[in-house]
Amino acid sequence: MSIHGKTMLPYIVRKVFEIQHKLYQQQIRACSTGRLQEALKIEEEQEFPKINEIKQPEESSFYYPVDKKFKHDPDIGEQFSYSQLRVRLAGPHQLQPKPEADDLQFGKLFTDHMFKVAYHKRLGGWQVPEIMPLENLVLHPAAKVLHYAVELFEGMKAFRGVDGRIRLFRPEMNMARMNASAQRSGLPTFEPEEFVKCISRLVSIDQEWVPHTESASLYIRPTLIGIEPTLGVASSESALLYTILSPVGGYFAGNSGTSTGVSLLADPQYTRSWPGGVGDRKMGSNYAPTIHVQKEASKQGFQQVLWLYGDDHQLTEVGTMNIFVLLINDRGERELVTPPLNGLILPGIVRHSILNLAREWNQVKVTERKITMAEVKKLVYENRVLEMFGAGTACVVSPIERIFYMNENLLIPTMENSDAVWRTMRNTLLDIQYGRVKHPWAIEID
Numbered sequence: 026m027s028i029h030g031k032t033m034l035p036y037i038v039r040k041v042f043e044i045q046h047k048l049y050q051q052q053i054r055a056c057s058t059g060r061l062q063e064a065l066k067i068e069e070e071q072e073f074p075k076i077n078e079i080k081q082p083e084e085s086s087f088y089y090p091v092d093k094k095f096k097h098d099p100d101i102g103e104q105f106s107y108s109q110l111r112v113r114l115a116g117p118h119q120l121q122p123k124p125e126a127d128d129l130q131f132g133k134l135f136t137d138h139m140f141k142v143a144y145h146k147r148l149g150g151w152q153v154p155e156i157m158p159l160e161n162l163v164l165h166p167a168a169k170v171l172h173y174a175v176e177l178f179e180g181m182k183a184f185r186g187v188d189g190r191i192r193l194f195r196p197e198m199n200m201a202r203m204n205a206s207a208q209r210s211g212l213p214t215f216e217p218e219e220f221v222k223c224i225s226r227l228v229s230i231d232q233e234w235v236p237h238t239e240s241a242s243l244y245i246r247p248t249l250i251g252i253e254p255t256l257g258v259a260s261s262e263s264a265l266l267y268t269i270l271s272p273v274g275g276y277f278a279g280n281s282g283t284s285t286g287v288s289l290l291a292d293p294q295y296t297r298s299w300p301g302g303v304g305d306r307k308m309g310s311n312y313a314p315t316i317h318v319q320k321e322a323s324k325q326g327f328q329q330v331l332w333l334y335g336d337d338h339q340l341t342e343v344g345t346m347n348i349f350v351l352l353i354n355d356r357g358e359r360e361l362v363t364p365p366l367n368g369l370i371l372p373g374i375v376r377h378s379i380l381n382l383a384r385e386w387n388q389v390k391v392t393e394r395k396i397t398m399a400e401v402k403k404l405v406y407e408n409r410v411l412e413m414f415g416a417g418t419a420c421v422v423s424p425i426e427r428i429f430y431m432n433e434n435l436l437i438p439t440m441e442n443s444d445a446v447w448r449t450m451r452n453t454l455l456d457i458q459y460g461r462v463k464h465p466w467a468i469e470i471d
């Protein structure tokens with residue numbers, strides 16, 4: 026066939042292709058419209074939980090399992106054990122002079138030795154644990170810890186008791202919390218008991234660094250970092266678990282933390298955690314963003330930050346401590362209130378211990394419940410706030426004297442009562458830690 030003497034074939038072929046192309050495009054459009062409609066339908070039908078409807082974990086004063094055997098993910102591989110531990114002691118020339126206990130500040134000096142164990146998935150899991158002279162770490166500049174904050178840590182203490190023996194305080198709780206932080210960071214978990222044995226051996230090697238006084242202690246910093254030398258947010262197939270030790274005095278410079286109470290800045294424009302986040306894990310990434318706020322508080326003349334959450338300004342934590350409020354409730358009872366473990370709050374070991382002790386004593390009503398700044402303010406006006414204090418390993422119990430909130434100073438009479446609950450709690454915990462009383466929470470190191 027030809028038109029004006031030209032063959033029609035190329036024209037027909039082109040037309041066929043054009044029609045096919047149009048049909049194909051229509052098909053895509055039909056298909057994507059269908060998908061969109063489907064998606065819209067799902068969105069209409071499905072009810073997404075609103076942020077404050079997110080299911081909170083059950084109320085409990087510590088929710089990481091400490092008594093059950095820890096369940097590792099099946100692909101973690103080999104665990105390390107204390108029986109494999111290699112020890113390489115520092116030579117006499119590497120040993121440093123010990124400081125005077127009175128000169129100690131928080132976290133400035135470190136002992137002669139450290140503990141280290143590497144994890145490499147491709148080598149089958151945890152490698153051989155080792156105690157060695159304290160040394161710098163060598164990391165590839167792409168190590169995941171340096172880019173994505175794949176890091177977590179713990180804070181524990183060893184105490185030299187009145188009988189000269191060295192004790193740890195509830196170390197199994199630190200291990201449980203650390204494994205929970207590791208799971209959330211995609212880092213390998215470990216056998217809690219084996220790690221405690223390794224830490225105990227490290228402390229016993231550096232035992233002369235445990236201050237010979239009841240006003241100081243040896244801070245223990247177990248740390249786990251992702252060291253896989255690759256960029257990309259993914260789980261680190263290599264990790265390093267290490268522990269360093271630091272003799273410490275009081276946490277707050279120039280204030281033992283008990284002669285005067287601390288002052289707090291409560292600024293609702295800042296928050297440290299949120300539902301679904303990791304406020305309940307001890308990850309380095311939770312702490313860096315608080316530094317600016319702490320600096321702001323110091324600049325304005327306050328010692329610590331009172332962390333609030335939500336439109337109703339719920340109290341969550343104070344600095345790096347859990348918070349307690351002793352108040353007179355509507356029924357005229359003395360009630361010791363601390364915010365519940367709803368994911369926003371670090372499950373503190375001192376917090377848990379205070380709750381244990383207070384419930385055992387049965388002198389005040391003890392509740393883990395939401396408490397807002399509106400309630401605190403009202404109760405302060407009515408003289409019904411008796412005490413407020415922070416609780417944590419670093420300072421044990423730290424009384425609070427003043428809160429600056431929405432341009433107003435709220436004065437808390439924590440220091441005015443000689444038989445205050447905070448003081449009793451602090452003394453009881455110190456009695457246990459320094460072996461003045463025998464207690465199952467204080468674990469002696471051989």
Ligand SMILES: Cc1ncc(COP(=O)(O)O)c(C=O)c1O
Binds near residue numbers: 342347374376417418
């Ligand atoms: C944010 C935060 N809250 C609370 C605490 C207190 O926890 P713990 O009593 O286990 O020291 C700490 C310290 O570890 C902390 O960093």
